[in-house]
Amino acid sequence: MTNPIARVIGVSASAAALGLAMVGPGRAQTADIILLHGRILTLDERSSVREAMAVSEGRIAALGRSTEIMELAGRKTRVVDLRGRTVIPGLIDSHIHAIRAALSYSVEVNWIGSSSLEEALGRTREAARTAKPGDWLIVAGGWTPEQFREKRRPTQSELAAAAGEHPAYVQLFYGWALMTPAAFKALNIATDADVGPRGRLEEDADGKKTGGISGDTATITALFSRLPSPSFEQRVAGTRAFFRELNRLALTGVVDPGGFGMAPRDYQALFKLWQDKALTVRVVYTVFAQKRGSELEDYRNLTQLLPMGMGDEMLRFNGIGENVAWGMYNNDNPSEADKAQFYEIAKWAAERRMSLNMHWHNDRSVGQLLDIFERVDRESPIKGLRWAIAHLNDASAATLERMKALGVGWAMQDAMYFDGERFQKEKGAEAARRAPPLKTALRIGVNVGAGTDAHRVASYNPFVALRWMLDGKTVAGTLLRGPEEAPTREEALRMYTLGSAWFARDEDKRGSLVVGKLADLAVLSKDYMKAPLEDVGRIESLLTMVGGKIVYAAGPYAGFEESARR
Ligand SMILES: [Zn+2]
Numbered sequence: 154m155t156n157p158i159a160r161v162i163g164v165s166a167s168a169a170a171l172g173l174a175m176v177g178p179g180r181a182q183t184a185d186i187i188l189l190h191g192r193i194l195t196l197d198e199r200s201s202v203r204e205a206m207a208v209s210e211g212r213i214a215a216l217g218r219s220t221e222i223m224e225l226a227g228r229k230t231r232v233v234d235l236r237g238r239t240v241i242p243g244l245i246d247s248h249i250h251a252i253r254a255a256l257s258y259s260v261e262v263n264w265i266g267s268s269s270l271e272e273a274l275g276r277t278r279e280a281a282r283t284a285k286p287g288d289w290l291i292v293a294g295g296w297t298p299e300q301f302r303e304k305r306r307p308t309q310s311e312l313a314a315a316a317g318e319h320p321a322y323v324q325l326f327y328g329w330a331l332m333t334p335a336a337f338k339a340l341n342i343a344t345d346a347d348v349g350p351r352g353r354l355e356e357d358a359d360g361k362k363t364g365g366i367s368g369d370t371a372t373i374t375a376l377f378s379r380l381p382s383p384s385f386e387q388r389v390a391g392t393r394a395f396f397r398e399l400n401r402l403a404l405t406g407v408v409d410p411g412g413f414g415m416a417p418r419d420y421q422a423l424f425k426l427w428q429d430k431a432l433t434v435r436v437v438y439t440v441f442a443q444k445r446g447s448e449l450e451d452y453r454n455l456t457q458l459l460p461m462g463m464g465d466e467m468l469r470f471n472g473i474g475e476n477v478a479w480g481m482y483n484n485d486n487p488s489e490a491d492k493a494q495f496y497e498i499a500k501w502a503a504e505r506r507m508s509l510n511m512h513w514h515n516d517r518s519v520g521q522l523l524d525i526f527e528r529v530d531r532e533s534p535i536k537g538l539r540w541a542i543a544h545l546n547d548a549s550a551a552t553l554e555r556m557k558a559l560g561v562g563w564a565m566q567d568a569m570y571f572d573g574e575r576f577q578k579e580k581g582a583e584a585a586r587r588a589p590p591l592k593t594a595l596r597i598g599v600n601v602g603a604g605t606d607a608h609r610v611a612s613y614n615p616f617v618a619l620r621w622m623l624d625g626k627t628v629a630g631t632l633l634r635g636p637e638e639a640p641t642r643e644e645a646l647r648m649y650t651l652g653s654a655w656f657a658r659d660e661d662k663r664g665s666l667v668v669g670k671l672a673d674l675a676v677l678s679k680d681y682m683k684a685p686l687e688d689v690g691r692i693e694s695l696l697t698m699v700g701g702k703i704v705y706a707a708g709p710y711a712g713f714e715e716s717a718r719r
Contacts, residue, residue: 183227185657185701189219191235192680196242196647197664205220206240208672211701215668216602222440233713239680241646242666243405243699244615244671245653247602248475248510248543248564251395251407252423252438253415254608256647257293258398259391260383264296264323265612267623270303277315289336289381292323294609297571299629306612307331309364313566320381326572326610327370330377334364340379350377370483374413378476388422396426396434400705401677402614403694406654406663408564408602410475410510410543411441417455418534427468433672433697433704437657439510441576445479450500459620461507466671471657472508473498475543481511485518496525510541510564510656516549523555536560539658542684544568544606546589547580553590555596562655565589565648567618569634571611573627586635591622595644602653603645619645619681620690628660642682674699676710 157179184207193203195216205222215225225233262280267273273296280290297533298305306329312321313333320336336675339345352368366376383391384460399407426432440455442448448709452473463470476482478498480491487495502509513519519542530537542556543564556563569576569588577585594601603622622645625634640648654664663671675694684692696713697705706714 173315181587184214184222184225184230186231186233186698186703187222187226188233188240188676189222189236189237191240191676192356192682193240193666194242194643194646194682195667196643196650197667200643203666206666206672208698208701213666213668213670213671213672216666231713233676233710234635235676238695239677239682240666241403241677241681241688242650242664242673243675244403244649245406245408245548245602245657245664246399246404246604246607246613246615246649247408247653247656248410248566248604249407249607249613250409250609251399251434251436251607251613252392252409252410252420253412254613255392255395256419256422257383257391258395259295260289261291264292265608266300266614266617266706267296267491268300268302269574269644270298270301270305270307273301274307274311274315277312278317280319281315281319286318286477288319289339289382290321293377294326295326295607295612297628299571299574299627303583304520304629308366309333311545317689320378324377324609326366327373329679330366330373331364332366337364342479348372352376370413378414385422389425392422392426392468393431393433396432397705399613400436400697400699401694401707402616403677403692403697404434404613404615405673405675405697406653406657406701407436408471408604409436409438410512410564411439413441413476414443415441416443423468430467432467433699435657435663436469437469437507437659437698439472439474441474442476442478442482442718448478448494449501452498452501456505461505466662469657472510473502474508474510474541475512477509477511481522483512485515487521489532492521492525495522496528499525499529500533503529503535503538503711506538508539508541508656508658510543510544513545516545516547519545519548523559523561526559526561527555530559535543539656541602541656546576547584547587548590548594550590550597552594553594553599557597557599562602563594564604564656565591566601566604566606567611567621568606569625570617570621570628573633574629574631577631577633585633587638588634590638591640591644591648592638595640600652600655601648602656603648604653614690617690619649620686623647624686624690646681660678667698672698674698678708 169577188206195201203216205219207225239716262277264273318498320339321333323331349372352372355363355365478495481487481495541562651660651664663673676696678693696710703713
């Protein structure tokens with residue numbers, strides 16, 4: 154991108170010849186931070202790799218060779234010696250329930266990334282040791298038996314042994330939960346009738362209850378909502394800690410699609426951190442329909458004081474979704490009335506130049522959604538509004554062509570990493586070979602954003618997702634996706650940066666490292682471009698910067714971290 158206010162000021166002739174430029178006429182003539190001796194993957198149009206960078210007033214002021222960039226150093230400039238390390242633009246997850254995950258992060262036990270059931274239960278045992286009497290031990294998701302050496306779920310007696318006196322709850326995706334006897338007692342659950350219309354208390358061959366509860370998404374969501382909810386202070390602490398955890402993994406931005414049960418009060422911890430200038434991840438968020446039947450009325454009310462784009466570079470309102478209307482959510486056979494209602498809402502959003510993203514799973518039924526998008530587009534053009542479809546792992550080329558023609562983007566996640574074997578069993582090996590069709594999407598030119606859908610159904614770790622994008626292997630090691638749908642390392646990284654920024658209408662402000670853009674970046678523990686594939690999933694950030702501020706630093710850079718302003 155070209156920055157209209159970029160000027161060459163106080164830069165040596167040789168530096169000027171290299172295209173070095175300082176941002177902000179007449180102001181900062183020296184850089185705030187300088188990064189030297191690295192491999193900076195800029196993701197500019199020519200895929201340039203630069204050695205050094207200067208950051209000034211939160212933006213990238215110059216890129217070039219170390220000796221030239223050093224000329225921009227002043228007395229107060231902080232200098233980071235990269236020692237050959239790789240720097241990437243800050244990663245952006247284009248579909249993560251980050252606001253919700255953050256609320257309970259300080260009071261949950263995290264099984265994400267654990268390689269054995271024994272290790273996972275050990276985390277619960279550890280949490281039990283430090284928890285206050287009566288505190289719940291909650292695992293809200295983000296794990297699958299496939300990741301464990303034991304390849305199975307925990308039993309109630311194992312969980313109870315780890316949790317001790319504490320009531321404990323473990324959720325697997327949105328279909329199953331395990332609770333200890335203390336938890337059953339605390340929630341007064343004794344029969345199927347106590348777990349909603351479609352919940353079932355599982356029994357073993359002898360008719361003895363196992364502690365497992367199975368049900369559909371609504372049942373498990375309702376069950377989860379009966380757990381004690383964190384206090385406001387715990388929510389603020391959780392949000393702070395979760396965003397720091399994302400920074401540890403090189404994330405500097407999220408596109409948040411709301412979620413079941415996310416009431417306006419559930420956004421207050423986020424807003425508090427924003428007001429305190431303590432956010433360390435840029436958040437754009439959409440409103441998710443909470444009540445069946447009053448979707449449009451609710452959007453109308455909520456957006457009277459919240460117009461599209463309201464906010465700033467750290468936090469911004471980004472439209473509606475991922476549940477736009479209940480009638481078409483996870484419904485492959487919507488009625489005419491469902492479609493008419495969706496059309497009315499979509500038209501309303503288009504007329505207000507609002508972004509819209511919709512959750513959809515099956516290619517065989519997505520035409521009904523696209524029919525509505527096309528109809529709206531004829532009446533009120535949606536190109537440029539950054540409408541999107543999330544998931545759609547079996548997208549056909551024809552569907553992607555229709556999306557491209559409408560300017561509709563694809564928010565793609567690593568669901569197959571966790572759930573690939575089940576998908577293969579249901580749809581066959583041929584379908585699994587192209588799920589999701591990343592190369593086809595690139596060839597067609599539809600905008601693809603990468604992400605995880607964390608944390609109830611997946612891990613939020615972007616490097617696990619990047620590795621899976623490259624090699625197509627599930628958490629259990631099964632090779633599913635074919636090489637014909639495998640992107641290059643740079644293509645995958647572009648999806649996780651510029652591709653995701655597109656959904657926030659921000660690709661000209663972040664997602665690549667060019668002069669004038671926001672200084673959002675991460676210094677990696679390993680070279681993403683050259684590390685063996687199996688190591689890509691283990692990469693972490695050693696230093697993460699958001700808008701020129703060092704929000705996370707570890708190892709050799711630990712001394713650089715600026716504690717968040719309160
Ligand atoms: Zn979804």
